[in-house]
Amino acid sequence: MNIAVLASGSGTNLQTLIEQLHEDNTSDINIVVVISDRKKAYALTRAEQAGIPTQIVSAKNHINRVEFDAEIARHIENYSAELIILAGYMKLFQPPFVRKYHNRIINIHPSLLPAFPGANAVADTLEYGVKVTGVTVHYVDEGIDTGPIIAQTSIPVYDTDDEESLHKRVQIEEHKLFPQVIKWHAQGNVIVEDRKVILVS
Numbered sequence: 175m176n177i178a179v180l181a182s183g184s185g186t187n188l189q190t191l192i193e194q195l196h197e198d199n200t201s202d203i204n205i206v207v208v209i210s211d212r213k214k215a216y217a218l219t220r221a222e223q224a225g226i227p228t229q230i231v232s233a234k235n236h237i238n239r240v241e242f243d244a245e246i247a248r249h250i251e252n253y254s255a256e257l258i259i260l261a262g263y264m265k266l267f268q269p270p271f272v273r274k275y276h277n278r279i280i281n282i283h284p285s286l287l288p289a290f291p292g293a294n295a296v297a298d299t300l301e302y303g304v305k306v307t308g309v310t311v312h313y314v315d316e317g318i319d320t321g322p323i324i325a326q327t328s329i330p331v332y333d334t335d336d337e338e339s340l341h342k343r344v345q346i347e348e349h350k351l352f353p354q355v356i357k358w359h360a361q362g363n364v365i366v367e368d369r370k371v372i373l374v375s
């Protein structure tokens with residue numbers, strides 16, 4: 175399966191997908207393009223080092239967000255990507271893009287959704303004072319982190335945690351869960367019935 179990975183940041187999740195899926199000869203998953211909205215995103219360097227094509231799509235070069243999404247969609251079509259993976263991609267899609275790729279966009283989020291959606295999940299988790307947090311992998315719908323949940327992992331929050339220490343432990347779990355979920359999807363083992371996601375083997 176051909177996948178496009180979108181990333182805005184350092185790209186540790188992308189790196190895991192490169193090593194565990196793209197470079198694994200037993201998987202038929204290929205990352206055909208990495209797209210970023212930030213030209214300085216280290217994720218782009220990781221892609222280049224792995225010989226994967228990159229594209230930068232900057233929001234400020236477009237008159238509105240629908241046009242911005244449309245340029246991303248053109249790249250996805252040009253590279254024949256069948257699945258879109260959001261690996262630390264920090265922009266929201268407009269409804270036309272989400273409808274076009276219904277249940278073909280998968281996001282990873284650093285909390286146990288529906289708790290703490292949005293861009294500052296780890297800081298929000300600590301500020302609220304919950305004792306358990308985690309990682310969520312879900313399909314993207316038109317809301318903010320509201321799409322059908324495919325899988326979650328829980329992680330304890332310690333009294334001594336700060337944002338850096340908690341995010342580090344969250345990322346250890348992200349790097350295990352994300353490749354696994356993408357494999358399930360690619361193998362046709364994920365069935366979506368409205369909000370309910372069922373894993374079959």
Ligand code: GAR
Pocket residue numbers: 181182183184185186187188261262263264282283284292293294295345348
């Ligand atoms: C990850 O922790 C991911 O869950 C989070 O951004 C980080 C990217 O890290 N995504 C969101 O917060 C989406 N709302 P990475 O660039 O090292 O993969």
